[in-house]
Amino acid sequence: MPTTSHPSFIHATLAVVRKDLTAEFRSRELLSAMLVFSLLVILIFNFALELNVKERQSVTAGVLWTTFAFAGTLGLNRSMAVEKDRGCLDGLLLAPVDRAAIYFGKVISNLAFMFMVEAFVLPIYAALYNVNLFHPGLLLVILLGSIGYTTVGTLLASMTVQARTRDVLLPILLFPVAIPVLLSAVKASTGFLNGADMAEIWPPLNLLIVYDLIFTAVAFMVFDNVVEE
Amino acid sequence: MTPKPVLLKILDYLSIVLLAVATYLALVYAPTEAVMGDVQRVFYFHIGTAWVGLLGFVFAAGLGIAYLVTKDMKWDIVEVAAVEISVVFFFITIVLGSVWARPAWNTWWTWDPRLTTAAVTELIYVAYFMLRAGIDDPERRARFGAVYALLGGLSAPLTFMAIRLFRSIHPVVIGAANENQDKMNMTGDMRVAFFFALFTFTVIFIDMFWNRIRLGQLQDKVEQLKLKVM
Numbered sequence: 001m002p003t004t005s006h007p008s009f010i011h012a013t014l015a016v017v018r019k020d021l022t023a024e025f026r027s028r029e030l031l032s033a034m035l036v037f038s039l040l041v042i043l044i045f046n047f048a049l050e051l052n053v054k055e056r057q058s059v060t061a062g063v064l065w066t067t068f069a070f071a072g073t074l075g076l077n078r079s080m081a082v083e084k085d086r087g088c089l090d091g092l093l094l095a096p097v098d099r100a101a102i103y104f105g106k107v108i109s110n111l112a113f114m115f116m117v118e119a120f121v122l123p124i125y126a127a128l129y130n131v132n133l134f135h136p137g138l139l140l141v142i143l144l145g146s147i148g149y150t151t152v153g154t155l156l157a158s159m160t161v162q163a164r165t166r167d168v169l170l171p172i173l174l175f176p177v178a179i180p181v182l183l184s185a186v187k188a189s190t191g192f193l194n195g196a197d198m199a200e201i202w203p204p205l206n207l208l209i210v211y212d213l214i215f216t217a218v219a220f221m222v223f224d225n226v227v228e229e
Numbered sequence: 230m231t232p233k234p235v236l237l238k239i240l241d242y243l244s245i246v247l248l249a250v251a252t253y254l255a256l257v258y259a260p261t262e263a264v265m266g267d268v269q270r271v272f273y274f275h276i277g278t279a280w281v282g283l284l285g286f287v288f289a290a291g292l293g294i295a296y297l298v299t300k301d302m303k304w305d306i307v308e309v310a311a312v313e314i315s316v317v318f319f320f321i322t323i324v325l326g327s328v329w330a331r332p333a334w335n336t337w338w339t340w341d342p343r344l345t346t347a348a349v350t351e352l353i354y355v356a357y358f359m360l361r362a363g364i365d366d367p368e369r370r371a372r373f374g375a376v377y378a379l380l381g382g383l384s385a386p387l388t389f390m391a392i393r394l395f396r397s398i399h400p401v402v403i404g405a406a407n408e409n410q411d412k413m414n415m416t417g418d419m420r421v422a423f424f425f426a427l428f429t430f431t432v433i434f435i436d437m438f439w440n441r442i443r444l445g446q447l448q449d450k451v452e453q454l455k456l457k458v459m
Contacts, residue, residue, distance in 0.1 A: 152380065159373045163363030173360055176353040177380050180387035187394050204394055211387055218383065225297055225372045 012097035016105025020079065021112065030078045034117045038071040042125060056129055061189035064133075065145070065182055067121055068114065072149055073171050075113045079106065080157040081166070089161075093227055103154065103223040110150045118142055137192035137201070144208040145185035148215060149178055155219040158226050184208050233443075240436040244429075251277070251422075251429040259422035271329045273422050277430035279322040279347075284434065285315025286350065290382025293375035305371035306445035308378060309361075314437050316354045318430075323347055342392035349388050353381040367452070 007015065024030055045063045049055060083089040092102050126133045153174050160169040184204035191201040255273040262269035292308035295301075326344065327337045338344065357377050364370040415423060 155376075155380075159360070159376065160363075162369065162373075163360065164365070165359070165363040169360060169363055172356045173377065176349050176356060177384045179349050180384055180391040183388075183391040184394065187391075204391070207387065207391055207394070214383060214387075215380075218379065222297060222376045222379065225376055228372070 007097055009098055009101050012095070012101035013105045013108065016092070016102055017108045017112070020106070020109035023082075024109075024113070030075055031113060031116060033078070034071045034075050034113065035120050037074055038067045038117055038121050039124070041067045041070055042121070042128070046128075051129060056131060057194065058190070060125075060129070060131060060133075060193055061186045064121065064125065064189065065186050068118060068142075068146070069149065069175070069178070069182055071117050071121075072110075072114050072146075072153060073174060075117070076110055076150070076153040076157040076174075077160075077167055077170050079110055079113070080154075080161040084161040089227070099224050099227060100220050102227075103158075103219065106158070107150055107154045107219075110154050111146060114146045114150055118146065131193075133193070135192050138189055141185055141188045141192065141205070141208070144205070144212060145181055148181040148185075148208060148212045151212065151215050151219050152178055152181075155223060155226060158223070180207060180211050184211070237436070237439055237443075240432065240439065244433045244436045247429040247432055251426045254422040254425050259419050260416060262419075265329075265333055268329055268332050271325050273426040274430075275322055275325040275329065276423065277426040278318045278325065280427055281430045281434035282315045282319035282322055284431075285311040285318070285438075286354065286382060286385070289315070289354075289378040293378035293382070296371060296375040297379075302367070302371060302449065305374065306449060307442055308374065310438055310441035310445055312354050312357055312378065314434065314441060316351065316358075318434070319347065319351050319354075323351065340392075342389055345392045346385065346389040350381070350385045353385065357381065 122133050156173045160166045184207040187204040255270050288311040292304050296304035
């Protein structure tokens, strides 16, 4: 391999993703914590909300998204903390690649963890409550919602790991900014699950797309400022 | 530190006088609203504080961009000043709105788009200060603050749109979005009180903003002197 040429943007991004996934599949620290945690959240909701057949119609989407959001914060915190702890972030930053590539690599690996949690939660929720969640529309909403949540989440997590109060700070910073994603995702998911008209589902769906685009672009532009030493 | 500019001193006194006049106009001069009664008088200050509150948040997002582009600490000082004042004004807005909502809607609070957006926006800027408090290095604190002010400024309008997907009962003051919503019809005297309150709070905002920027510069100077001594 020639060492003089810089790796391309996509190569660098994929290298970060591969590193994260390999590390995770060796230790399984993050995923196991996220999976167990999301199970616990569902369990608590079951008793907190009395999820009987009638209630489930209206709250399923809300319960799912709350679970994803909580488990997501856990993952985001951890995935940036491991970089910071052993000085790995400095190593990454020293690499002669565009820093945005590091950011997108992190986003993609965080997104991968989030999808794994979702792929685990959906069938379990479906089985526990006997509801059919395998609606292509719902999967689309989950895709868009997770993208928005992790783009902002990864950016904020890379700020909070550098603060003194890091673990508690991420949800406080992330939730108010991510409210548009969570609300429109809940609205669109409820629409798909209850078989609502597309005319009713389009507005939240559009909002999700707009949010994803805006925040991906902004994160791309400001990430340099967040990791600069 | 340079002595306080004369214009700022004048502005200080002007703010006090204007506030007194605005209070008179709102509480005495303006006619009592036919349906809501005296409690409607809260509205003049409610809009006044809301306007400057939002103004400060918009400024903060712009100043965040200015800082990220120039990396000049002076923008950070101005940005913090804007957010700090706006957080207080916005809090007053929410409290005054609640005071009005109790008799008008028969509840202190409702999850209406404007109210919810206001609460979320307030939380964003409270989080802004928590983020700043957690970072010791002033330069990094400024960078992170700027990034978060920018993110917050972008997400607030989207929050409003997201919640509007649900529904609204908040009266629309200028230009109703649809015909089902209440629209406030103001008489001439009410308009005087209304626009005067807007003007007053704008002046108060400028005055406080200026004072707060000076305070920020002073803090900066103290910090630098401390470093020199140590």
